[in-house]
Amino acid sequence: MTDVLPRLTEALADRYRLERELGQGGMATVYLAQDIKHDRRVAIKVLRPELAAVIGAERFLSEIKTTANLQHPHILPLHDSGEADGFLFYVMPYVEGETVRDRISREKQLPVDDAVQITTEVAAALDYAHRHGVIHRDIKPENILLHDGSALVADFGIALAVSTAGTRMTETGMSLGTPHYMSPEQAMGEREITARSDVYALGCVLYEMLTGDPPFTGSTAQAIVARVVTETPRPMLPQRMTIPVHVEAAVLTSLQKLPADRFKTAAEFAEALADRSYASKTTVMLAVHAPSHRSPLLLAGWGLAAVAVLAALWGWFRPEPPHPVARYGLGFPEGQAPNGAVAISPDGSRLVYEGPSDDGQGQLWVKDRSQYTAVPLAGTLSPGAPVVSPDGQWIAFSQANQLKKIPIGGGAAITLSDSSWGASPAWLDDGTLLYTRVGLALGRVSDAGGAVTIVWRPDSTGGGPFFLAPLPGARGAIFTLCVNLCRGSSLWVLDLTSGATRQLFPEARQGWYLPTGQIAYVRADGGMFAAPFDLKTLEVRSTPVPVLENLSLRSGIIPNLAFSTTGTLIMQAGAGGAQFGVHELVWVDRTGRETVVDSSWNFRLSISNGNVGWSLSPDGRRIAIGLNTNSGDDIWIKELPAGPLSRLTFDSTSEERPRWTPDGKSVTYIVDGASSLRQRAANGTGKEEVVLDTPGLNLLDGSWSKDGQWLLLRVGGNSATNKLRNILTFRPGVDSAPVELLSSSNADESAPALSPDGKWLAYTSDETGRNEVYIRPFPNVDDGKWQVSTNGAQAPLWAHSGRELFYVDAERNMMVVAVPAAGPSQLGARSRLFTLGNGLFLSNAEWYTPFDVSPDDKRFIMARQVTAGSEAQTTFILVENWFDEVKAKVGGK
Template structure:
């Protein structure tokens, strides 16, 4: 039973859960109907990892102290309690947006409006302060705008959680307060917070409303907190000259480091904002002196923080700036369960910042959803990057301030200081990307090397003709100033090192077997060789040549399809990677609906499984097998469940998007833009059926009568947009577009009767599953609204839809009609070793709906860790010895 289903049952006597609204730092929020009072309410449910260590009874007692707050600027508490292990509290459901929503849209507010809202919030805070209640978590996300006025939410929640936890917050992996808005005393774990702490937080919010950023930013909570403690905030007028002097002075006083130097009450802060003649009475020089004198104490106080560094990582971090002796080689692992657990993903799921101080990686939240996480080397707790759900292929900017990533087939970037996300390349989909210091993205497409400005613009083709027609280019890494690009050249299925020489406009082949080369300052190239070993060799960027032999740095490094390593390399040489065997899903399993494994197949040597499809009678499966280092890189195989055997079908150079014919006698597949058919009796007989004029064919579905196929194809001319169309197999009729949109449609599945089409689309901003009538011009119904999901399949002969989201498999009933009915979600199972996501859809549902077929990577316990190696070059000379 899913988390939402359990909650629905637990609260069924009082509330009817309508839908999930979102998840914050401490709780998930649901829209519900209060059955007794017939009104809509918002129910906040504390995260399981937090609720697990709280004393439930004390939490309920502590939160009651906020129920007595009755002020027009405070969102009241209606109810609270426990049910089936859930800790929850109930508030009114108010139509509106938070200040965070407003800032995300507009960046800054008008000065008059920002001051007015701040004074309204200050009035609400002062009311609570006079009753002895401190908010402790004043931030834009907790400030609601309704009919133009400000409402303070979650009043006293942080206090209730802190008191109920009894000092055990570190067990949850969570922290109270949000780093950007914490007061210095809150950041140093002072237990006795006063109204002056909330004043500091509110001044930080006003600072952001005026300037577009909070007073202190950084790539990690640790960096932000150190700045809050030791660095004075820049005057608001430095960023916005139109801020009146009295407002700037009030903000400056509200942000003083010492509580005694701030306003004593929120009312005093509000009055100062409204007094034109107000000036800052505390000299900035004196304030800076006090901050400097306080620095030793605050550094000691940092020892009490829940995000303390490990001893090994701290020692490494401190020695990096020491010139007296080379820092020691350091190796450690990042292992985490629950929120922030590392996961594998397409391409390389890990990136290391240029200075080696931060690692970005694909991880899962407590419910199995995939996000990008940022972890400073000297920080135990990773930061989930908001807005990156479903993102893969992280790449740091050359200055380390931004992180590019692939999300819904679009390249986006997040500013690691402000957290703002912007689309960079809306017409580019690639996980083989390098961000050059010359202001360009470099990427590969088949045998081409291309470049486009980061800010947008035309795509330049740097290399489009290679020595051999079947040569492929992968994983570019730009040398300083774009003078060259390191590349993986794939020839005959084997990877080797190459370089594009910008000055001479030619490809240089080094004659060295290897993959995923990465330049390390000042004179190294790190790359992987067969068997999962990472080596380093000295390299001269002036002559574009290797100058010494390679020596090993790490072994047991996981690699993947198309020859990436499942890791990242910083310009300083720091390496972070997932350990394990090369390849991807090395096992194919048949399970029942609970996830219990009934049968398994092991991939051929140095190969792994891709897409999988049950035969129409459910006795066999059609499999994509990706061969890591063979001439035939991608082939179709069949699995016979009764004989427990695997047999190869195709011997083309590539085979994509396989599907069965309705009678099971043939398998359809594509070799790029050509649709082909192969007999499944083992004879090897193949036919070419259709060549797409638009571009490559990536997915195929046969109609029930076998007269046509539905296919997903991409249009090279329009930036690789993916669309869906139907191709009759009479050899005469042209492609008939079914879905031709600006969005990316994928993971198609035609219902057994051919009347309905399942597909995924990013039209909502995230991957969602939809169902529509086959070939209909309009009308489509969301299947996974509010739940997300990358892929779906028909089950129970078209009367059920099964979809994958994160590491979970979920089913909903489907009743066709003029307005089809989609039933409530029923979670079938969750397993982190199963590969359920992505457009390739490496899973399927049997025609009877009683079995599932999925590819997985088998490990001892299914959990991954990230291994980190730093300063490996300390024991190597520039000649590589």
């Protein structure tokens, strides 16, 4: 075709001025030209002579009229077509930009949102064309242009004309389509190609945008076609765990071998990509990877046809052997998805997890792998992380600071201990449980109940043991030593024979001993590492190597996974690190009625830090709020109800827990990790001032008395005691250092709240084994003490009148108690105002009150969840034979 350009230049001189060749494909050559009449740049596609001869000029010009009438925002339009000096051509706009192929070549894998958006736009174009009787037949990355943020499908101009050529085109050895993106029926040369063939090709493109490779690859076209016809796609989630499970399910549906098993229309494909519950609605098995998993009937049907065609065209082929490890995306019915910790029975047959409940407290669910739906367990509201007994018959969990067990099939719960922190006990194979007690000692109790033995206490450096995992033979346990609300953590081993502990890894979120002889642990970045472990010496034998990546961290801290003794792993995949939920501010009156403060504004809260704090200004017209943005955790000021939002802090550190000064002119806040309380004018003028530096103390909150004379401080991991939390006071200009307020107490205290007149301190303490609300005189706290709540409570808050105290009980009821002017010696009756509705934010309420009250005491300002963010949009993956994968990477028995 070396003489094409001069011949075309001469033949089209009255209409187009050809400039240069842009590229060549299997069907045509593309030239850049100037449309003389309309003074615009265009792309002219000239069919290869052998293709033009097969189609014929008359047929081409007739059929292309249909595609010329396709007018859609995501279809590259057809400007012109015709015959010039024996060449068939058609004219399209020249688009500045790139193709999807260009972007894949540059980025390898596209962001999930971008890939889904491109696919959705292409699906809209295909659906429109299909409804007008046009099948594209050659959807591939090269035919999808990206211009001004939108996708444009090219080459509809040739589709219908080529399709009518029928068998004459096959006789030339040419075919419309590209092997990597051909549907099985197209690869087999079937005459009747439907819209579902385009759906298949689009699924291939999305697969490649997400994973970096097409579903099927090979060294030759013959090898690719062989795999297209007989094999199933490689799993997507193992290649990239951040792919949402519903997206994988939609892609796999589009890639079904039989057209009848795919989406009926491209529009249905797009709808599935937008439907986060799609995985629970489809019967398509997710991430099936080996030929041995395919239906024998399907293999027989496609296999016989494939042998006939491929033997004639390309010769014999042999499929790859099956892989030893299988991964499946797990879908859950609507309203049954896990929203907390997961556990699995030793034989891998049952999944136990924290899930939703009608009242918003959450409850335990049990899902049998043979059943689609899960079953809630009555009597398990507000549970702590569950574990399953070694015999698979019982579940241990914490509830209201009690350690309990319940039959896995349902029944009455049995209390084993009255003092439990609730962070993943370890069920040893001798019939005892190790668990974290209130006060942070490790206790050991029989699974039949009875006396508790304290086996270990943390030293005076602070922190506490959480997330326990058993060692075989009741030798001991692995646990995480947490400091600063688990923002810092390390992995330790406890030897029950000697009572000694040893640090294994300085930076780890949670760890386990694997039956194959390794210690596995997850880091803060969501990566899992493993190393051989000597059970006799309790020592790590070699350098850890990575075995999993991109694990989702529940609450931004805890990896959400569990495994059976048979090697079945259940894990929640996603971006490592902090997870976020989108919230809005609401007013909640004393009857529980909720009213949105500003419907045009919402914000995200880090589930990692839980509630980073907000408080109303003294006049109730502004709110200081800690927000999680892409720039970090900072303090912002919002004018209420619908006024502007202005940023108060800008540095790279994390600021949180804002509190107004009594005059309403400034805001104080904590600088995370700096043990520092700082202050800045609320209007953003002036510089940040240091109010108090507290080296050696884990400062978590600081609030002012109404007269501005006192600061109430909440700390964690106080080096003076074994307590995790404590309350201190500081008088600026008077005290040289903070003073412990409740030095006579051995319990943990938090959530301090000072009455408006400064005479009474409300706070929470776990001195009874569970958090309750108390009142003491201030500052002479040892002059009296009155217990306000009786059945568990958190988040005390004084009314501005000083005559009422609000708090939330263990059943999420907003309670109020009258406090006489003379003091709390004769408290009024406790009254329930309302039950906090689903979505109202109570994270970390045992440490910090996550709401405020209006100046007239008639309503509360709270955060309500709008969308659950990545934490609740769960991507759970089931991995079979996972231990084999670990052994292959690490070594083991």
